Amino acid sequence: MQHFPIFLSVAGRRIVLSGGGEAAMAKLRLLLKTEARIAVYADAPHADIEKLGLEGKIILTRRALRRGDVLCAALFYAANEDDAEDARVAAIARAEGALVNIVDNLEDSAFITPAIVDRDPVTVAIGTEGAAPVLARAIKADLEERLPVTLGLLARVGKSFRHAVETLPLGRKRRDFWADYYFKAGPKAVEANGAKGASAALEALLDQHIMTAQKEGHVDLVGAGPGDPELLTLKARKALDEADVVIYDRLVSREILELARREALMINVGKEGFGPSTTQDEINRLIVEHAAQGAHVVRLKAGDPTVFGRLDEEIEAIEDAGISYRIVPGITAASAAVAQIGQSLTKRGRNASVRLLTGHDMKGFADHDWRALAKDGEVAAIYMGKRAARFVQGRLIMHGANPDTPITVVENASRPESRVLSTTLAELEPALSRSDLHGPAILLYGLAPRHAAEVLTSLDLKEAAQ
Structure with missing residues (x-):
């Protein structure tokens, strides 16, 4: 910028x-x-x-x-x-x-x-740093249609009433009042009786909120998806917009974190494989502590919280504290990665099921039914598999898997910096080590990219090494 x-x-x-x-x-x-x-x-x-x-x-x-x-x-x-x-x-x-x-x-x-949308005192300024004036005008035209002409009137009436609202405590209580006014009571009152109606609605609404007890805390367990903010669900975006506290993982992208309310408390509890981590007990404590104080807490997890997200441990802590919660699913990395390579996780005549596996668990490298997975036509998405690649490779070959079985490794699925490595079971290591992948990656066992363009292959890596 x-x-x-x-x-x-x-x-x-x-x-x-x-x-x-x-x-x-x-x-x-x-x-x-x-x-x-x-x-x-x-x-x-x-x-x-x-x-x-x-x-x-x-x-x-x-x-x-x-x-x-x-x-x-x-x-x-x-x-x-x-x-x-x-x-x-x-x-x-x-x-x-x-x-x-x-x-x-x-x-x-x-x-x-900038291009300006004027709903005085509400002003929207749109700039492209001179790069695309036509785009700025198109955005302006879109916003002109979306923002009602009464918005300025509501804002002027609300501004004159701000001192009275100071009787409400800062934070969620005051924010709920203004949300009720701008999106519910205010527009209805203006439509019925103009500016006088909006003023009267404010006074009645303030009395109502003064008499209403502070809302209890709540936790949303939200899936942030694979990283592309456009893949975030509408429900997840709304939760971020309403959150008082956001407790987020290391793999949640910066673009998604920026969608949270500017006033929200942001707490990084990122875990790093084989590196420094926030313990799960500490994460549970932070969730419960802030929600118990009346905050709307968003526990933001990369991908889908129901897939290798340690969701049950957090739900148990929340339930033990008597706090309400909601699960907001997200797009898991396997779905984003397989879409990126132009494939599907299941295919008629090839595989009627797909396995979602983790490369390692709390005890180390995770063990699975390798004999069943080694059969021809099996497909699996292996999470956290980079460090466990040699272990997975050895187990599958030992149980009879075809060494030519395709494996595709997708790093930073859905993000602009994503890379795709196409290889085989026999070449998985050392190809993975030579590729020098640093970001989070998922291994798609049994699948090759539909198109070879812009794909890093084992052959490319061999030539580069020579």
Whole structure:
């Protein structure tokens, strides 16, 4: 992000614009929505700019900008549609302490003007850092359709009532009040009786919330999916938006963590195979402790919490504490990985079942029914299998598995940095070691990628090693 988005206070402050043509008028249409004092300098101003000056909406000076004209200005716009003149006036403005924007000159501008959706005092600013103005306009058009015109009225009424709401305790209690107002009682009252109805609804709603006891704590056990935020379920996104506390695993992607409420307490309890880890007892204690204090806790797990997520241990701790909970499933890594290689976990005439296995458990490398898995046509998704690969390879070959059985290793399934290694049971090691995979990976036993493009193969690795 090269431009840091802020909302600058300009009420009563000067904004200076140099230019009198169409580009200047385009900027004025936006600037006139503010409460700033707007000064325009132009030799030959557009007729519409002349009219604004006569109406007193701007201070129009019919000459080119000079030194001293930008003193005490918060912002300055160079819109002369002449590169040399824009450069001249921009130099004056910088010297006199204003933030400078030169129309259609991103590199020499200190700030950019975003596309704006105006529901005063609710303002949505959309920027693409100059890369895609057409995209910004498309997003603006979409938001204009989605946001009701009454939103600004609700926000203005709510703003005037904020001091009264301070009688409610900070946190979940106060947030529930505002959610009820903006999404339930407020819109209904405005539709029925306008601004007066919204004010009356606020007073009645506050009395109701004052008399209502603090909600008890709750825990959502949420699957974050394989990492792509677009694969997160709607229910999971809603839980993150409402959470007071988010207790998350190491493998949950940064993009998904950023979907949580900014005010939420974020607690990293990441576990790392054969490395430093937060104990399960400590995780259980944190979940119960925060929920017992009335917080809405989201226990955020990579993938699906019902698949190798130690879900039962956390549920038992929650139930023992008498706290309500809900399980929000997510897309498991096996589903994301097999979709990425263009295959399916089951196929008519090949396999009527699929095994989800773990490469190691609490006691070390996990043992399974290797003889059954070694039969032709069997398919398995092996989680946490990188470190156990040699063990798995040895057990399967020892029990009669075909050495040419395909194995596909998918690292960081669904993420932009994902890599796919296509190999066989016989070549799994040393191919896996040569591939230098560092991220979380899942082994798909019995499946090869449908298409070879952009797939790292055992042959590639052999050639690279030579």
